[in-house]
Amino acid sequence: MVNDEILTPIILRQRLAAIRQQIEDLxxxxxxxxxxxxxxxxxxxxxxxxxxxxxxxxxxxxTDKHQGIIDWLRQYTEQHRVxxxxxxxxxxxxxxxxxxRLWLExxxxxxxxxxxxxVTEDLVRQAADEVAAKFDANHLVEVPLGKExxxxxSFLVTKDSYKKTVTSEIWDKLRAEVEKFSELKNKLLFINAxxxxxxxxxxxxxLLRLLQLLDVNATWHALEPNKEVFEITKTKFxxxxxxxxxxxxxxxxxxxxxxxxxxxENAEILHDTLSQAKVIVIDDPQPSGLVPxxxxxxxxxxxxxxxxxxxxxxxxxxxxxxxxKTWDFVWGxxxxxxxxxxxPIDKFIPKGIxxxxxxxxxxTDPMDGxxxxxxxxxxxxxxxxxxxxxxxxxxSPLDLARPYVIQIARFDPSKGIPDVIExxxxxxxxxxxxxxxxxxxxxxxxxxxxxxxIPMYNMTVHLLQTPQYxxxxxxxxxxxxxxxxxxxxxxxxxxxxxxQLSHKEGFEVKVTEALHKGRPVVAYKTGGIPLQIEDEKTGxxxxxxxxxxxxxxxxxxxxDQALYEEMSKAxxxxxxxxxxxxxxxxxxxxxxxxLSAGEKLS
Numbered sequence: 029m030v031n032d033e034i035l036t037p038i039i040l041r042q043r044l045a046a047i048r049q050q051i052e053d054l055x056x057x058x059x060x061x062x063x064x065x066x067x068x069x070x071x072x073x074x075x076x077x078x079x080x081x082x083x084x085x086x087x088x089x090x091t092d093k094h095q096g097i098i099d100w101l102r103q104y105t106e107q108h109r110v111x112x113x114x115x116x117x118x119x120x121x122x123x124x125x126x127x128x129r130l131w132l133e134x135x136x137x138x139x140x141x142x143x144x145x146x147v148t149e150d151l152v153r154q155a156a157d158e159v160a161a162k163f164d165a166n167h168l169v170e171v172p173l174g175k176e177x178x179x180x181x182s183f184l185v186t187k188d189s190y191k192k193t194v195t196s197e198i199w200d201k202l203r204a205e206v207e208k209f210s211e212l213k214n215k216l217l218f219i220n221a222x223x224x225x226x227x228x229x230x231x232x233x234x235l236l237r238l239l240q241l242l243d244v245n246a247t248w249h250a251l252e253p254n255k256e257v258f259e260i261t262k263t264k265f266x267x268x269x270x271x272x273x274x275x276x277x278x279x280x281x282x283x284x285x286x287x288x289x290x291x292x293e294n295a296e297i298l299h300d301t302l303s304q305a306k307v308i309v310i311d312d313p314q315p316s317g318l319v320p321x322x323x324x325x326x327x328x329x330x331x332x333x334x335x336x337x338x339x340x341x342x343x344x345x346x347x348x349x350x351x352x353k354t355w356d357f358v359w360g361x362x363x364x365x366x367x368x369x370x371x372p373i374d375k376f377i378p379k380g381i382x383x384x385x386x387x388x389x390x391x392t393d394p395m396d397g398x399x400x401x402x403x404x405x406x407x408x409x410x411x412x413x414x415x416x417x418x419x420x421x422x423x424s425p426l427d428l429a430r431p432y433v434i435q436i437a438r439f440d441p442s443k444g445i446p447d448v449i450e451x452x453x454x455x456x457x458x459x460x461x462x463x464x465x466x467x468x469x470x471x472x473x474x475x476x477x478x479x480x481x482i483p484m485y486n487m488t489v490h491l492l493q494t495p496q497y498x499x500x501x502x503x504x505x506x507x508x509x510x511x512x513x514x515x516x517x518x519x520x521x522x523x524x525x526x527x528q529l530s531h532k533e534g535f536e537v538k539v540t541e542a543l544h545k546g547r548p549v550v551a552y553k554t555g556g557i558p559l560q561i562e563d564e565k566t567g568x569x570x571x572x573x574x575x576x577x578x579x580x581x582x583x584x585x586x587x588d589q590a591l592y593e594e595m596s597k598a599x600x601x602x603x604x605x606x607x608x609x610x611x612x613x614x615x616x617x618x619x620x621x622x623l624s625a626g627e628k629l630s
Contacts (some may be wrong), residue, residue: 038318039077048568055103056412059167062136063155065098065147071097072098072149074156077110081156083149094126101134111409112136112187116159118143118152122185126335131184133397135514138184151378156604168510171223176301179223179248184207187241193394194610202610206242210626215304216246216616219318219595220311221261223250224439224511225473226438227537228336233419234393234609235616243313244617251315257290258314265313268354270338270532272441278350279357282542288317302326307620309369312336313354316362323364327368330623336390338442338532338538338555339376346554366623371535371556389556391612397513398541402521410518417507426614431524432505433582436516436538438470439484440507444529444552447575449497449504451529454579456500459586466586468504469519473511481508521545524592525585530554531572540607543567548595550581560607566599623630 060077071093074083105112114137115130117123127138139159145151163169191199193422209216218236220228232248239246260283267273296317297301302325309332310316319331343351355378363381370376372387392399402410415425426432430565433452437443452468459465470488472481485508489591492501509515520526526542528551535556543547543560549567551557561567567574568581587591605611 029517046383058111058113058414059113060105060108060110061160061163062101062112062151062155063118063159064115064126065118065155066093066097066126067147069118070555072152073097073100074149074158075101075104075108075112076108076153076156078106080152082108083153085149094122094129096258096405098129098134101136103131111311113163114139114159116141116148116155118155124183127183127372128185128189132400134401135184140183156335162252166510168512169379173223173250176298177223177250177252178237178301179232179250181236181240181248183237183241187238189395190238190241191609194605194606198605198611198614202242202614202617203358203619205223205614206244207622209244209617212621213306214245214620214624215306216244216309216620217301217305218246218248218305219251219298219315220248221251221258222253223248230393230396230398230537231391231612232311233615234396236268237393237398238609238613239616242613247301249298249301251294252290254290258288261314261470264356265354266337267441268350269344269358270442271351272341272532273350279354284357291315291317291321293327294318299325304330305329306624307332309334309616310362310365313358316358319362319364321472325572330367330620331365332367332369332619332623333362334369334388335371336534338534339370339378341375341378345379345625346588355445362386370498372559373535373556374441376534376555388612388615389559389607390537391607391609392537392540392544393609394544395609396515399544401512402516402518406514407518407521410512410515411522412499413517414507414515417509421507423505423507426467428522430462430467431586432469432522433525434469434471434519434523435527435529436520436541437472437528437530437536439481439488441484442530444531444572445470445473445484445488446491447529447531447552447573447578449491451527451575451578451582452501452504453497454576455496455582455586456503458579458583464586465503466524466582468500470504470506471509471519473509473516516550517545520547523547525550525582527551527578528557528583529578530557533557536560537607540603543599543603546596546600548585548592548599549583550578559602562598562602566595566602 054264057366058077060075062075065072070085070087071540072085074081104454107495117127118141123140127140130138222229236246236248263277264283265281302322307330308322311334322329325607342347344355346352368385369388372389377385418425435448456465488506492504520542526547526549528536528539528549533555539549539557539560543566549561552572553569554572558569561569563569570577
């Protein structure tokens with residue numbers, strides 16, 4: 029970290045020059061985009077980078093056409109030192125199978141496209157331009173929004189890949205629910221605040237991907253963004269309900285009017301979609317006000333309110349609390365929902381609605397960029413990319429020859445970031461002058477409905493400049509990352525251990541993702557986290573606020589190799605399969621079918 033007040037113009041120019049040189053020294057592969065045209069007789073590949081476009085036409089081998097394409101792409105990327113970000117695939121039998129291989133083996137985002145005209149070299153070159161246009165200057169894709177803000181879904185793998193993630197019994201149950209859903213002529217609709225950023229959006233991308241692969245009539249729509257309203261829903265809905273808002277923060281009549289006006293606008297935008305759905309899921313407080321409008325637009329629809337956050341039912345029921353005032357406003361509009369879905373923790377269930385409650389954990393997707401396997405070359409690319417981002421943020425690179433501990437979380441008041449930094453200071457004291465003294469990585473994505481992100485990030489940076497922590501600041505990497513899931517994947521896979529020191533937490537998918545990669549997790553006994561970690565087996569559970577105990581557990585993991593290897597192995601072997609997408613899809617279909625068939629919850 030740098031104290032900007034002591035940087036003279038000369039020192040600043042020298043530092044910037046040094047940073048530019050370090051970035052150049054990384055010798056990273058440059059980004060490229062490709063298109064692949066397939067006919068019965070040949071395939072045409074066009075690759076476009078910042079300097080050139082190269083097109084190849086080759087006769088297809090009868091043995092394995094797809095392997096020939098992959099071999100050529102591998103050879104090209106090595107010879108020209110490029111990283112192909114995405115590829116459009118034009119026609120060809122089993123196009124989805126090729127796309128799946130590109131994603132899982134080559135880390136290339138596939139874009140299958142059917143065309144009615146003859147596949148030519150010009151058409152393939154145009155397709156390479158088309159796929160490149162989907163990405164911004166940082167090679168990040170904007171999530172496409174269709175009519176009435178329908179969120180576009182990327183199909184990365186086939187359903188066969190998901191089938192391999194569960195037992196045959198679970199897959200058979202899933203297929204049976206799909207058939208029942210079709211027989212009932214069901215239509216399932218999900219509505220949340222944003223198409224990108226945060227755990228809800230991640231879960232919806234994964235869930236809709238699998239449901240649509242199974243030919244389930246399901247769509248997902250996002251609300252029209254409004255900065256002023258998102259300030260209200262984050263600070264006076266989300267933070268208040270979780271009990272992490274500053275003292276005196278309460279919802280006002282002006283807030284209620286502004287929110288209600290915005291909800292009415294969204295109800296008008298979504299009118300046609302709402303009128304056609306049979307089962308509608310409202311994700312979290314932001315769209316809760318839609319419920320009365322839906323009852324007017326489509327009174328026969330079954331409504332589900334899904335709560336993803338840590339609720340304290342005692343405070344929600346206590347007169348005079350900010351939590352009760354907010355909950356009375358939120359649930360006062362959402363109470364007409366047929367079902368309340370919450371995390372599997374009894375105290376998260378508000379009083380008086382137990383008879384219409386279903387429990388469901390948050391899940392993560394083994395096939396997405398956060399969790400899919402990465403080979404050594406791909407790991408190196410994303411870790412180099414992370415170091416490039418650090419340099420651009422005026423931070424020294426992560427020393428990959430040394431271990432590091434990581435917490436991946438939004439920069440949010442509930443995530444215990446000051447505790448993470450204090451626990452790290454105590455750990456470094458215990459390690460003394462050890463050459464294996466670990467580094468600390470604090471990273472997270474942002475979200476358009478999260479106004480806390482930048483202030484919390486700035487608070488973290490300033491905390492590290494205080495006398496208590498300044499001597500460690502260069503070993504602490506703090507970045508609010510763009511939405512590149514593979515960077516987080518690579519960082520977790522390379523970490524020694526993970527932290528999750530949330531003060532309030534519903535059910536943290538980052539814990540599941542760390543365990544999935546064999547990383548022991550040290551976490552607070554908060555919310556749903558104790559359901560995810562087996563204490564002393566796959567990680568350690570510590571009382572909230574006990575930074576000394578966190579440091580002790582990390583020190584054990586750093587100094588006891590046998591213990592570490594045992595926990596790392598157990599983290600993978602003992603992970604609950606119910607915390608992944610396929611099981612989540614089964615539960616949503618069961619619930620939708622129950623409601624549509626008029627059955628009672630059991």
